[in-house]
Amino acid sequence: MSDLISSVSTAISLASRLREISKNIEDAEFKNLVADLSLELADAKMKIATLVSENAEMKEKIQALTSATGEVCPKCNNRTFELISTRPHPTFGELGSKERQYECSGCGFSEAKMVDP
Ligand SMILES: [Zn+2]
Structure with missing residues (x-):
């Protein structure tokens, strides 16, 4: 160039x-x-x-x-889907379930996942 x-x-x-x-x-x-x-x-x-x-x-x-090492983003398929926060699940939090918030730094897609204890 x-x-x-x-x-x-x-x-x-x-x-x-x-x-x-x-x-x-x-x-x-x-x-x-x-x-x-x-x-x-x-x-x-x-x-x-x-x-x-x-x-x-x-x-x-x-x-x-x-070079991204996150999870595969369900929207853009790049490995830029990363965990940004974890909190007790709004409904099942008392039973120990957690809700993890993920966000893609590539396309901006965001999603919460429920994690069982
Ligand atoms: Zn994405």
Whole structure:
């Protein structure tokens, strides 16, 4: 990816050298083409920078999902379903049953599970 950015940077500096040379040329169409080329290259460099940061974000997300060690989430199937709290079950708490609250850090799905003593 960084190779891509340096290629475009090289192309941009080539275009600006062309623009310098074009000052000595009286052809208006040539000058316009060089100016358009510079603009297109600057635009391409910005789009590549956006792609590079998106790519880094996605790599981070994939890393987080593939290295997760929680239970499998019933909604998104990633191992990001984690226990966040335990309390006595509202109905069967006196008999020793507990209610465990799980939440998925990937998709936000949340569910309570009843656990018998
Ligand atoms: Zn999930």
